[in-house]
Every structure is written in structure tokens, then in C-alpha cells.
Amino acid sequence: MTYTSILIEDVDEVRTVVLNRPERRNAMTPTMQSEILEAMESTQQSSVRVLVFRGAGQAFCAGLDLDVLRRSGIGEQTAPREDAERLARLFRTLYELPIPTIAAVHGAAIAGGTGLATLCDFTIATPEAKFGYTEARIGFVPAIVSVFLNIQIGEKRCRDLLMSGRIFDAAEAYHLGLVNQIVGPDELVDRIRVLSSTLIRNSPKSLASVKRLLAACNKPMLDVALLRAIDESVASRSTLDFQEGITAFFEKRDPNWTK
Numbered sequence: 294m295t296y297t298s299i300l301i302e303d304v305d306e307v308r309t310v311v312l313n314r315p316e317r318r319n320a321m322t323p324t325m326q327s328e329i330l331e332a333m334e335s336t337q338q339s340s341v342r343v344l345v346f347r348g349a350g351q352a353f354c355a356g357l358d359l360d361v362l363r364r365s366g367i368g369e370q371t372a373p374r375e376d377a378e379r380l381a382r383l384f385r386t387l388y389e390l391p392i393p394t395i396a397a398v399h400g401a402a403i404a405g406g407t408g409l410a411t412l413c414d415f416t417i418a419t420p421e422a423k424f425g426y427t428e429a430r431i432g433f434v435p436a437i438v439s440v441f442l443n444i445q446i447g448e449k450r451c452r453d454l455l456m457s458g459r460i461f462d463a464a465e466a467y468h469l470g471l472v473n474q475i476v477g478p479d480e481l482v483d484r485i486r487v488l489s490s491t492l493i494r495n496s497p498k499s500l501a502s503v504k505r506l507l508a509a510c511n512k513p514m515l516d517v518a519l520l521r522a523i524d525e526s527v528a529s530r531s532t533l534d535f536q537e538g539i540t541a542f543f544e545k546r547d548p549n550w551t552k
Contacts, residue, residue, distance in 0.1 A: 294335075298325035300349070300365030301332055306342035307489045308332070315350025320358035321405055326379050329409075333386050342453065342497060343489045346413060353422070356404025359431070362530075363539045377526040380405065381437050381519045387412050388441060389508045390437040391501035393492045396420045397485050399478060403460075408438035411471040413444065414504070415488060415522075418463040419478045424471070425460035432548065433530040436522040444511055446470055 300311040307521040310332050312319035321329075336344055348354055355381075377468070388396060396402075399422060407424045410416055426442070428435040435442075435455050443451045446469050454461070466472040476484045492500065529535055533551050541548035 294328075294331055296321060296328050296332075296357070299328045299332065303341065306493055307338055307345060308339075309341070309345040309347065310337060310339040312348045312354050313534065315348075315352075317358060318352035318355035318401060319348040319350065319406070320355040320361075321409075322358050322361050323376060323379060326383050330379075330383050330386060333390055336390070336392055341392060342493045343393050343395065345395045345397060345485055345489065346409065348400065348402075350400075352400040352406075353396070353398045353402040354406030354409055355401055356406045356427070358469045359539065359542060362433075363543065369385075371548070373527045373530040374523065377437065377523040380526075384408060384412055384437055385442060385515065385519065389504070391504055392497070393500055393504075395485055395488060397481055398463075398472075399481060404428055404435065405438065407471075408441065411466070412441055415474075416466075416472045417474050417476060417481065417484055417488070418466065419481055420463055420475055422463040422472075423460050424466050424484070426455050427458045427460070429456065429458040430538065432529070432532060432534030432536070432544050432550070434525050434531070436526040437519070440515065440518045440522050444514075491496055 298312070298314055300313045302309040302311065312325065313320075314325065319353060328373045333344065370502065393415070394413040395417065396410040398410045398416060398418040401423045401475060402410040403423070403425050406429050407426060410424070426435045426438065437453055442454065450469060463472055463475050467475055474484065534548075537548050537550065
């Protein structure tokens, strides 16, 4: 497959997926999401033992591309549902992938970018990394990612991050359990290399079994919750608040919310 939004670097048994839209802070488009999915799924028919994600340029991933959101399907249901189903499939595939996954996070990992970074088995961040589930700021609903975040950190903390929409740093992400380790910018590449080597020395069947067992604990919940999350995501994109939030964002002003 020819990729247009990501780069694939296969070295020995490690595949690195580089989100490659630096001019847009690696914001995700439908094309990028489909390419990430293909890059993940193809590892299962290859010799890849570890999958690493990182971002080109100054950011890891700014979340969904708001310009794409603005232009795709406000007031109708087909495109929003396809988008929500694709994102749910991407996150669930990442969550259940039988090989270890690592996110190397520098700069901003916002909204869906936070989801992508923190759903990896290992999230290694620099001190400058920033995270945040900012969807409520534009009248959107962080529906898909909320399902996985609730598993990771519990409902009380989940409510805090999703409802406040605040940006938090790597130190707080580590405290919450969303980041495994914080390393200096000059150490990030080496730390990923060492961690990948450690994982490759372990039995691939054992690692796959561990991931399968952990994912099985949440499968019944995920089957139901993700369907509801998809519906919520679709519904939110037809609201006046969403239209106002997106408009205000591009007009660089505060939104005027309805009650």
C-alpha cells in the first residue's frame, strides 16, 4: 500500500509509524486513520514484533483535523457515522493488537491524539509533551476515547479530564497512569530502542496471550459501550453547539453556547 499521511519505517523487527502531516500538527484525517489501521493490521502477517508511533515535526498528533470536521457532513448522518465507526475501529484495533505498542510523545498530543498516544501499551513522553481531551471546547463529544479512558483511569478522573477539557502536562499524565515514563528529548529515541529490544527478547506468544487476556476482561463492556459512543459522536455533530463551536474556533473567538 502507498501511504500519503504516514511513513512506515521497518527496522529488524520494529515497525515505526510516523504521523506525517507536520504542517497540520499531524491532525488525523479519514485517510490517515485508514492508513494507520492498515499499518497495524498488516503487522499480523509480518515479522514485526513491536509497533512504535511517533509524530513528524513539533507535535505528536493534534487530534481530528477540525477543517475536515467542518467540511464533512454537518447536518447529515452518513459521513459522521463512517468517521465515528472508523475511529472506534482504530482505537479498538490498537487496544487489542497482539504485539506490543509504544508511543513516543513529544510536543502536543491532543484530543484523539491523546487517545492514540495513551492507548499504546507503553507511552514514553518528554517533559514538554502536552495532553488534553479538548472536544467539549468546540461542542464535540469525546465519545469514543471516553470508553477507553474510563478503563484506564476510572470514572472520577475521567470526568475531570473530559468535562474540563483542560490541557495537562507529562508529569500529570504520568501521575494519572497515562504515561509510563518521562525522558529528556535527547533520550527519547534511545529509550524506545531499549524498550523495543526488551520486548523482542520476550516470547511473542506470551506477550500476545497477556494482551488477549487483558482485552478479554473488557470485551463485553466494549461491545456495548462503543456502539453507544458511536451514536453519541454522530448525534453531537448535528447539534447547534457543534456548529457554533467549530465556527468560533475558525473565527478565533469564544463560542456563544445555547442552553
